[in-house]
Amino acid sequence: MNNGWQKRHLLGIQGLSATEIEQILTTAASMKEVSQRPIKKVPTLRGKTVVNLFFEPSTRTRTSFEIAAKRLSADTINLTANTSSLTKGETLVDTARTLEAMAPDVIVVRHSVSGVPHLLARWVRCSVVNAGDGMNEHPTQALLDLMTVKERKGKIQGLKIAIVGDVAHSRVARSNIWGFTKMGASVRVAGPRTMLPLEIERLGVEAFDRVESAIEGVDIIMMLRLQLERQDGAYFPSTREYARFFGLDLQKLRQARPDVMIMHPGPIHRGIEIATEVADGPYSVILEQVANGVAIRMALLYLLLGQGNEDTNP
Amino acid sequence: MKIRILNGKLIDPGSSHEGEFDLLIENGKIAAIERQGAIPKQEGETIDAKGLAIFPGFVDLHTHLREPGEEYKETVQTGCNAAVAGGFTTICCMANTHPVNDHGAITEYILGKAREANGVHVYPIGAVSKGLQGEELAEIAEMREVGAVAISDDGRPLMNGNLTRRAMEYARNFDLPMISHCEDKNLSSEGVMHEGYWSTRLGLPAIPSASEEIMVARDILLAELTGAHLHIAHVSTKGSVDLIRRAKERGIRISAEVTPHHLILTEEALQDYDTNAKVNPPLRSEKDRQALWQGLKEGVIDCIATDHAPHDINSKNVDICQAAFGMIGLETAFSLSLRLVESGTLSLSELIEKMTIQPAKLLGLPAGTLSMGSPADLTLVDGSRTFRYYASLGGSKSHNSPFDQCEFKGKVVMTLIAGQVVYTEKKDDKKD
Numbered sequence A: 001m002n003n004g005w006q007k008r009h010l011l012g013i014q015g016l017s018a019t020e021i022e023q024i025l026t027t028a029a030s031m032k033e034v035s036q037r038p039i040k041k042v043p044t045l046r047g048k049t050v051v052n053l054f055f056e057p058s059t060r061t062r063t064s065f066e067i068a069a070k071r072l073s074a075d076t077i078n079l080t081a082n083t084s085s086l087t088k089g090e091t092l093v094d095t096a097r098t099l100e101a102m103a104p105d106v107i108v109v110r111h112s113v114s115g116v117p118h119l120l121a122r123w124v125r126c127s128v129v130n131a132g133d134g135m136n137e138h139p140t141q142a143l144l145d146l147m148t149v150k151e152r153k154g155k156i157q158g159l160k161i162a163i164v165g166d167v168a169h170s171r172v173a174r175s176n177i178w179g180f181t182k183m184g185a186s187v188r189v190a191g192p193r194t195m196l197p198l199e200i201e202r203l204g205v206e207a208f209d210r211v212e213s214a215i216e217g218v219d220i221i222m223m224l225r226l227q228l229e230r231q232d233g234a235y236f237p238s239t240r241e242y243a244r245f246f247g248l249d250l251q252k253l254r255q256a257r258p259d260v261m262i263m264h265p266g267p268i269h270r271g272i273e274i275a276t277e278v279a280d281g282p283y284s285v286i287l288e289q290v291a292n293g294v295a296i297r298m299a300l301l302y303l304l305l306g307q308g309n310e311d312t313n314p
Numbered sequence B: 001m002k003i004r005i006l007n008g009k010l011i012d013p014g015s016s017h018e019g020e021f022d023l024l025i026e027n028g029k030i031a032a033i034e035r036q037g038a039i040p041k042q043e044g045e046t047i048d049a050k051g052l053a054i055f056p057g058f059v060d061l062h063t064h065l066r067e068p069g070e071e072y073k074e075t076v077q078t079g080c081n082a083a084v085a086g087g088f089t090t091i092c093c094m095a096n097t098h099p100v101n102d103h104g105a106i107t108e109y110i111l112g113k114a115r116e117a118n119g120v121h122v123y124p125i126g127a128v129s130k131g132l133q134g135e136e137l138a139e140i141a142e143m144r145e146v147g148a149v150a151i152s153d154d155g156r157p158l159m160n161g162n163l164t165r166r167a168m169e170y171a172r173n174f175d176l177p178m179i180s181h182c183e184d185k186n187l188s189s190e191g192v193m194h195e196g197y198w199s200t201r202l203g204l205p206a207i208p209s210a211s212e213e214i215m216v217a218r219d220i221l222l223a224e225l226t227g228a229h230l231h232i233a234h235v236s237t238k239g240s241v242d243l244i245r246r247a248k249e250r251g252i253r254i255s256a257e258v259t260p261h262h263l264i265l266t267e268e269a270l271q272d273y274d275t276n277a278k279v280n281p282p283l284r285s286e287k288d289r290q291a292l293w294q295g296l297k298e299g300v301i302d303c304i305a306t307d308h309a310p311h312d313i314n315s316k317n318v319d320i321c322q323a324a325f326g327m328i329g330l331e332t333a334f335s336l337s338l339r340l341v342e343s344g345t346l347s348l349s350e351l352i353e354k355m356t357i358q359p360a361k362l363l364g365l366p367a368g369t370l371s372m373g374s375p376a377d378l379t380l381v382d383g384s385r386t387f388r389y390y391a392s393l394g395g396s397k398s399h400n401s402p403f404d405q406c407e408f409k410g411k412v413v414m415t416l417i418a419g420q421v422v423y424t425e426k427k428d429d430k431k432d
C-alpha cells in the first residue's frame, strides 16, 4: 500500500507543506500506539537499513532514531565522527561514496554545519533525514514539538508561542518557526539582541527584547538551550546575568497565562535558561517531548520507506 | 608577417573607435585601422570577422594565479589559458601565493613562468606586508623594480591601521597604487555569507556589510592623510559605493573595481548551500547589487575585475564552513557583464571601457587600447551567440564556478596577442 508520501528526503520543515506536516503527525499518533504495546515491534521495515551518521555527538537524538528504526524492524548502523570511515581530511563526497557502498535506505545525518544534509542528498541515492544541521534546522525536533502541542491543546492553529533564548544559533528555533507558522500558530521570539538574527521578522515572527513581554498571553513558551561558549563571542556577559534577564523563573512566569505550556528541547541547563522549579513544574511537558520523539521518527521512517510494503502496515 | 582582420565591428573606447573598421597587423603591431574595404589586399593571413565585435584584449586587475605553491589549483600557464578564453590579454596577479610574492625573487619567478606561457601580459601585484602577516612592510621598492605594478595584501586584510598608513606612504613614494581588500576580520569572524535575511533563513554564520564599509572608510581617510592612490578591490555593498562616491567628490585619489559575480548574483545564490557561491566578500543583497550597477554606471566604480580564484574540487566538496572562498571568473567575465548592456544600464562601449582602457589606466599599464603602433592584443566576440558554459571544458585548471552549465549570451571566439592567435573557440562549443 502506498502511503501517499511524495518526498524522498526530510531536509527541513521549510520544505514541507502544512498537509505534509499533518500527515506526519497523524502517522506518528498511530506509531505511538505501537510503542505502548507489550511487544513494541512491527515488521514494517524488515530488510531496510538505516544509517545514523553523526558528525556531532548527540546521544538523545541518535538513540531516539535507533529505537524508532528498531521498532519498525529496520537494521541500524551507527557511524560517529570518530569511527574510522569518517576520518579527517575525507571530503563529504568521499563519505557519501563510502555510505553508498553499504546500500542504506535512509541516512540520518547530524552535522555541526548548516546544509550538510542538503549536500549529502545531492550525492547519494537513498533518503536523507536531517537530524540537526548547524544552525539551520532540526526538523524531527520541531515535529515532535508540534505533536506534543497538538496532543495537549488539541490544535495548533491560532495558538501563540514564544520561543526564548539564543534564536540566532538555534536550529530548533528555526525549525519550530517554520513549523508553527505553517500550522497557523503565531510565533514570537525573544532573547538578547545579540542572539536574534537580522531580519528575523521576515520569517513571519514578532521579535521581543524582553522575555516578560514576549510571554504575556502566550499558550506555549519554548525555552532554548544556551550554549555556554557563546559568552566568549560577546553574546552575553555571564550566565548569571543571562539567567536573571532571559531565563524563565517563577517570577517571570507570573506574566504568562495560568495554563501556559513550557517546552525545552533538552538537555536543560537548570538554573540558567530555565529554573528548576519551572522545569519540573506542572506546566512542563519536557518528558512528553522525549516520548513523542520516537513516534515522530518512526512515522518519518515509515513514510519515507514504507511505500510498497503492502502487508506490513502497523 | 601581416594579418588583416576584415568586416568586424571595432569598439575601442581608448582610441574612440566605434564602428565598422578593418585592421592591419604588421609584426604584431597595429599598422592600420581603416574604414571597411580601405585596406588593400596583402600577402599574409586574413581573418573574416563578419558578425563579430573586435575589442582590445581585456585587462584584469584582480587574478589569483596559484603559482608558486598551489599548482594543483592553477599555474601561471593555465591561468593565462583561462584568460585568453575569456578575451583577456593582460592580467594582474595577486600576491597570496606560497611563498607570498613579498620580494623581488618571487616577482621574478612569476614573470619567468609568464614568459613561458601563451603571451598574456602578466603583471604581478606585490604584497604589502611580509608573508601577508600584516606586521612588517614587504620589499615593495624591489618588487616594483622587477615589475610589480601595485601592492596588495588581498585575501589577508590589513587590520593594522598604522601599517596600512605606512604602506600607503611608502607606495606613494614609488608611485604604486595600494589595492585594498576591505574587511574587518573581527566583524566577519567565521562568516561564510552576507548577513541578512538569507543568512538568517539558512542558519549560516554571516558577514555584515559593515565589515567591508568600516575598512573602506578607514582606507579612504588614510588615503587622504597620505595622498596615496587607493584602489578598492571587489566593492560589494551599497555603503561602500556611497563612501567611495563621497571620497571622489572630495578629490581623494581613489578608484574601485567590482566583480562580475557581485554584479549578477545575490546572497540567494547560497540557498542550496552551493559552496561555489561562497566568495569573499560575500554575494550581497539585491539592494547592494543595484547600487553596484548604479556605481558602475556613474563611474564611482571605475572598472570590472574578475577576482578569478581557482580552487580544486577537494576545497569545495566539503561543508560550506570548511569550503574555500572564491570562484573562477576569467572565462565568464564578459558574458556575465554583457547583461548590464542587455538591460540598458551600460552601452557596449561603456562596458568595454571598463574592461580595457579603464583598468589599464588605473595601474598605468600599456594595454587596453588599439592605436597605431600598439601591440595587436585583441579579442573577437560574437555578441549575439548563446552557449552553455561548462567550467570543466575551460582553460583554468579549477572548475569552481556557480555558473557551470549556465546559458550565456556573448561568446569570445578568438583572442590574439601581438598579432598571434592564442585562442580560438573549440569546435565542440559550437553545437550549443
Ligand SMILES: [Zn+2]
Binding pocket: B154, B155, B181, B233, B234, B280, B281
Ligand atoms: Zn580579495
